[in-house]
Amino acid sequence: xxxxxxxxxxxxxxxxxxxSSNGSLFYIQARHFDNNHRFKQEVKPxxxxxxxxxxxxxxxxxxxxxxxxxxxxxxxxxxxxxPACASSMFIVLRIINVDQILPGxxxxxxxxPKTQRILSGNSKGTSLPSITKDSVAKLEIIIPSIxxxxxxxxxxxxxxxxxELKLKIDVLVKLKIQAQILNAxxxxx
Numbered sequence: 001x002x003x004x005x006x007x008x009x010x011x012x013x014x015x016x017x018x019x020s021s022n023g024s025l026f027y028i029q030a031r032h033f034d035n036n037h038r039f040k041q042e043v044k045p046x047x048x049x050x051x052x053x054x055x056x057x058x059x060x061x062x063x064x065x066x067x068x069x070x071x072x073x074x075x076x077x078x079x080x081x082x083p084a085c086a087s088s089m090f091i092v093l094r095i096i097n098v099d100q101i102l103p104g105x106x107x108x109x110x111x112x113p114k115t116q117r118i119l120s121g122n123s124k125g126t127s128l129p130s131i132t133k134d135s136v137a138k139l140e141i142i143i144p145s146i147x148x149x150x151x152x153x154x155x156x157x158x159x160x161x162x163x164e165l166k167l168k169i170d171v172l173v174k175l176k177i178q179a180q181i182l183n184a185x186x187x188x189x
Contacts, residue, residue: 006137008101009093013067013133014086015056019046025053026084028077030066036160037073037111043081056085056092061103063093065110068130072119074110076103091136101141105149108156109141 005011019027025047032043047053058064060079064086066072077084086092095101109115118139123129144152 001143002140003143004137005093005139005141009095011133011137012092014088014090014092015053016088017047017053020048023047025049026081027087028064028084029087030069030089033075037075039075047085053085058084058086058092059094061095061098063103063106064090065093065136067091068128070129072116072131074107076107091133101143102146102149102153104153108152115139
């Protein structure tokens with residue numbers, strides 16, 4: 001089944017708010033993610049809770065889409081840290097029917113190179129390109145069965161693990177070769 005994002009999720013932008021040293025609400029920003037789009041754990045609460053922020057508090061399963069910059073990555077909010085709001089850097093997608101689509105699958109779809117090319121083609125601005133809620137809302141997504149979505153996520157997780165292991169192997173091989181060269185030089189001296 002093919003649907004648009006606006007058919008399957010509520011869409012809102014993150015908020016712009018001033019930080020406070022004695023906040024009780026976490027303020028999720030792009031700098032809180034590493035190069036692999038994994039959440040860094042060293043985040044501190046930065047916002048004071050108020051009525052205005054209530055409707056922006058993230059729920060487990062919300063999908064955050066980076067709306068500014070050259071990497072429009074998507075991540076699933078797993079409710080850590082909690083409570084939290086997304087900054088205006090993000091577009092927040094809240095799935096209407098989680099029995100129909102998994103948050104992880106939606107994030108995977110948005111991160112897919114084909115979808116990233118579509119978003120990049122729709123971005124506005126030159127110095128800091130940005131995508132709009134409307135461009136995300138119009139994206140068409142193929143929604144297979146929940147079982148197939150789970151399979152996609154398992155295969156993707158294995159692919160990510162393989163990439164990480166290959167990088168570690170490359171580093172170890174380089175270190176081994178450098179050590180062998182150094183030993184060969186030391187023996188001939």
